[in-house]
Amino acid sequence: MDKTTSHIPMWLLAELTFACPVQCSYCSNPLELSASRKNELSTEEWIRVMRQARKLGAVQLGFSGGEPLVRTDLEELVVEAKSLGYYINLITSSIGLTAEKITTLKEAGLGHIQISFQGSNRESNQLLGGTDSFDHKVAMTKEVIKQELALGLNFVLHRQNLHQVEEFLTMAQSLGAEFVELANCQYYGWGLHNREHLLPSQEQLIDAERVTNEFREKYKGDMDIFFVAPDYYDDRPKKCSNGWGTTFMTVNPEGEVLPCQAAKVIPGLEFPNVRDNDLKDIWHNSDLFNRFRGTDWMTEPCKSCPEKEIDLGGCRCQALMLTGDATNADPVCSLSPHHDEVLRITAKAQRPYEEEETQKLVFRNPGNSKKIRAEKSELTE
Amino acid sequence: MSEFNLETASFKLNPRYQYQWEEAQQCHVLLYPEGLIKLSGSAAEILQRCQQPTTMAAVVGELNTAFPEAEGLANDVKEFLADAQQQVWIVQVSD
Ligand code: SF4
Numbered sequence: 503m504d505k506t507t508s509h510i511p512m513w514l515l516a517e518l519t520f521a522c523p524v525q526c527s528y529c530s531n532p533l534e535l536s537a538s539r540k541n542e543l544s545t546e547e548w549i550r551v552m553r554q555a556r557k558l559g560a561v562q563l564g565f566s567g568g569e570p571l572v573r574t575d576l577e578e579l580v581v582e583a584k585s586l587g588y589y590i591n592l593i594t595s596s597i598g599l600t601a602e603k604i605t606t607l608k609e610a611g612l613g614h615i616q617i618s619f620q621g622s623n624r625e626s627n628q629l630l631g632g633t634d635s636f637d638h639k640v641a642m643t644k645e646v647i648k649q650e651l652a653l654g655l656n657f658v659l660h661r662q663n664l665h666q667v668e669e670f671l672t673m674a675q676s677l678g679a680e681f682v683e684l685a686n687c688q689y690y691g692w693g694l695h696n697r698e699h700l701l702p703s704q705e706q707l708i709d710a711e712r713v714t715n716e717f718r719e720k721y722k723g724d725m726d727i728f729f730v731a732p733d734y735y736d737d738r739p740k741k742c743s744n745g746w747g748t749t750f751m752t753v754n755p756e757g758e759v760l761p762c763q764a765a766k767v768i769p770g771l772e773f774p775n776v777r778d779n780d781l782k783d784i785w786h787n788s789d790l791f792n793r794f795r796g797t798d799w800m801t802e803p804c805k806s807c808p809e810k811e812i813d814l815g816g817c818r819c820q821a822l823m824l825t826g827d828a829t830n831a832d833p834v835c836s837l838s839p840h841h842d843e844v845l846r847i848t849a850k851a852q853r854p855y856e857e858e859e860t861q862k863l864v865f866r867n868p869g870n871s872k873k874i875r876a877e878k879s880e881l882t883e
Numbered sequence: 884m885s886e887f888n889l890e891t892a893s894f895k896l897n898p899r900y901q902y903q904w905e906e907a908q909q910c911h912v913l914l915y916p917e918g919l920i921k922l923s924g925s926a927a928e929i930l931q932r933c934q935q936p937t938t939m940a941a942v943v944g945e946l947n948t949a950f951p952e953a954e955g956l957a958n959d960v961k962e963f964l965a966d967a968q969q970q971v972w973i974v975q976v977s978d
């Protein structure tokens with residue numbers, strides 16, 4: 503059967519390593535952190551991946567992780583990507599970045615750096631990210647601007663820092679950032695594990711959006727602000743990565759190819775690996791990419807829903823996590839028979855922010871990973 | 884930056900944008916952080932000529948030579964460049 507799709511994977515997200523000096527409690531990486539880096543794709547393997555994806559029509563390339571700066575071959579990969587004709591984005595915590603490195607990466611062909619902040623000041627950034635890196639982030643932000651490389655600042659929002667939006671935007675504005683993303687974290691991986699302490703109240707969200715709008719109004723034309731609300735508060739779900747198998751391809755550090763970063767949580771899915779297959783074959787013919795492409799896989803209420811082309815039934819991973827079946831409607835949808843589960847979760851979040859709660863977050867690090875694994879196996883014994 | 888006199892100034896493609904032919908989409912595109920703009924044939928013909936510093940008169944002249952049949956070319960170019968200036972796809976070159 504020829505299943506060749508007309509969709510082009512315009513975006514290749516290259517997760518170069520799971521290693522990361524930051525310890526965000528909302529990280530969407532798997533809880534089972536592999537402590538070793540020996541299974542990571544080699545430079546040659548990444549170059550092959552980039553070539554194959556480019557042939558398929560991929561044009562935006564994101565280097566991420568973990569922390570992509572951990573890879574010593576990053577510059578080499580950027581040079582290769584540039585010669586292939588990619589627009590290259592680096593998604594980083596900025597730890598490991600220096601002024602010289604910015605220069606070399608720019609000369610190698612890097613187009614855009616996105617620097618993420620965990621908190622809006624030194625103390626909170628350290629508390630929420632587990633590293634003393636705030637001053638360095640500010641310095642690197644200035645340096646990127648000085649070297650005239652496109653810059654985006656990313657502030658990952660949740661219950662423990664939503665009240666800092668004003669402080670963050672004030673800082674971003676004074677640094678001269680042109681593009682700021684305020685993205686509420688998603689609840690996958692570590693984020694799911696910590697959801698109770700990450701999911702904000704409606705009131706926190708309304709406040710943060712109001713502040714955001716004030717800044718938008720005031721600095722129109724100088725600073726673009728993009729606000730991503732947590733989807734638990736909508737009554738319609740978001741499309742999964744612009745539609746499963748339509749636009750995005752993620753290759754993880756060990757070569758597995760995913761339609762979206764979170765897809766690893768779906769049991770019974772086999773992840774094709776670039777070590778065994780050509781990306782073209784994976785994109786067009788793999789069971790994984792075809793499983794939820796389009797609308798044929800749907801069950802009710804999506805199957806006969808007039809809106810099905812709009813959201814394609816939402817996120818498959820969310821459907822699985824909250825309803826136990828990945829072919830169900832995303833329960834964020836008010837038409838889903840499981841929607842009350844989402845309402846139950848959000849109802850519990852309608853308490854005010856309290857500073858002490860931050861201590862309950864479980865940070866992403868190998869020690870905690872081990873601990874969680876031990877707890878899990880105790881449960882299953 | 885985006886405020887300059889289109890009629891008199893030298894300008895070129897904003898270095899923040901990457902202009903190229905995309906085989907898979909059979910069109911020229913402008914790439915920028917995390918996004919892409921597909922260009923029509925005539926837009927591409929114009930931007931193609933803005934990769935090095937140039938002026939509006941030069942672009943119109945080159946296009947008139949390349950497409951002698953085309954009518955109202957000068958106006959179309961002006962309209963497109965004014966829009967491109969607004970979007971900051973082109974920036975002034977100070978000489
Ligand atoms: S979310 Fe945080 S911990 Fe996870 S990869 Fe990004 S910076 Fe590292």
Ligand code: SF4
Nearest residue numbers: 804807810815831835
């Ligand atoms: S029922 Fe399914 S297709 Fe319809 S709006 Fe809800 S999630 Fe989307």
